[in-house]
Amino acid sequence: AGMTSWYKSYLTWLRTSPNGIDEQDSPNNHGTWYDVQLTALCLFTGIPDTAKRILEQAKSFRIASQIQPDGRMPLELERTRGIGYSSYNLLAMSSLATIASRVGVDLWHYETPDGRSIRKALDWMVPYYEGAKKWEYQQISEWDPGEAVAMLAIAGSALGGQYAELAAKISKSEAALMRA
Helix, strand or coil: CHHHHHHHHHHHHHHHCHHHHHHHCCCCHHHHHHHHHHHHHHHHCCCHHHHHHHHHHHHHHHHHHHCCCCCCCHHHHCCCEHHHHHHHHHHHHHHHHHHHHCCCCCCCCCCCCCCCCHHHHHHHHHHHHHCCCCCCCCECCCCCCHHHHHHHHHHHHHHCHHHHHHHHHHHHHHHHHHHC
16 A cells, blocks of 8 residues: 555646646647656556546647647657657657557547547658658757657557557667667
């Protein structure tokens, strides 16, 4: 019971502290990761209804507000490491969608009337991951594809094998580069 009470205290802190509220209100990957942490803690501490409410809100608070109809995530693209932050936010969204599926909320297939969705953001990134398109946004340091590989593997289990296949392909080419 001691550990559970610690997690409940942390959950309360996340929801009431200035730091927590600041992250909750963050319109980019910070906000998405906040929801991941919050909903996982809600499930762990036995308040699935609260998790479900937050996950339903994520449709408008995270997906609709962060993803453009064409799949771009402008708040991640304006960062100095755009491909990394776009991948990082998609990893958060994939994690959130996985948690959501445990309480009957389908974020994987949610789409706004104008076409904003996790899949749209994934598909916008795929040509860059495949090397079919050159990254035209800022990326001031070497990009580590680890987050993209993890995210694509998670997405593959929910949305179809093409994402998992791309994850395997990127992993393989990374391994080859490391051996070179």
